[in-house]
Amino acid sequence: MDALAEFLGRFAPFQGAEAADLERLAQASTTETFAAGDTILLEDGAPATALRVIRSGAVELVHDDEVVAVLQPGELFGHPSLLSGRAPAFTVRTREQSEIIAIPSAAALRYLTPEFVAATLRQRMVRARHRSYRDVAFRPAGRPTERSFPLAVGMVKCRSRFLRRRRKK
Numbered sequence: 001m002d003a004l005a006e007f008l009g010r011f012a013p014f015q016g017a018e019a020a021d022l023e024r025l026a027q028a029s030t031t032e033t034f035a036a037g038d039t040i041l042l043e044d045g046a047p048a049t050a051l052r053v054i055r056s057g058a059v060e061l062v063h064d065d066e067v068v069a070v071l072q073p074g075e076l077f078g079h080p081s082l083l084s085g086r087a088p089a090f091t092v093r094t095r096e097q098s099e100i101i102a103i104p105s106a107a108a109l110r111y112l113t114p115e116f117v118a119a120t121l122r123q124r125m126v127r128a129r130h131r132s133y134r135d136v137a138f139r140p141a142g143r144p145t146e147r148s149f150p151l152a153v154g155m156v157k158c159r160s161r162f163l164r165r166r167r168k169k
Helices: 003-009 019-028 079-084 105-111 114-127 133-137 149-168
Strands: 030-034 039-041 050-056 059-063 066-071 091-094 098-104
Touching (some): 019 098, 019 105, 050 105, 079 105, 079 114
Antiparallel strands (some): 050 098, 059 066
């Protein structure tokens, strides 16, 4: 098995995929190298066109000039924007020199199950010190917060649009 296919097969959502499927995924993918501080996706910029997986290095998710999460090898990003067709909710920039695997949407979509997407969004919210969509969008008094409300709305819209697409298939 190709080294790239083997790498992808070690991480969700590709774990458990057949070797032939992983090979096709690796063949469709491209690998990009970014220097420390490079911006890969820009908050409120152009929508993602590929699912990206960190092969080496680390990237930061930045919202309103604040680092809300650091992603390590094997973790992926860009899927909320890819699924919704909307601008990214975060700026993604490299923390150090990083090798990033870009998987075209046509090859990646079948692996982005609703369960996987919900789990990754929840993990990122927990990393950003939020416990649920409600915690992201509302203060204890029930009023929206300026900083986090767009993030919660984007996550809910992304999930809703994704589920509608899945039902059509």
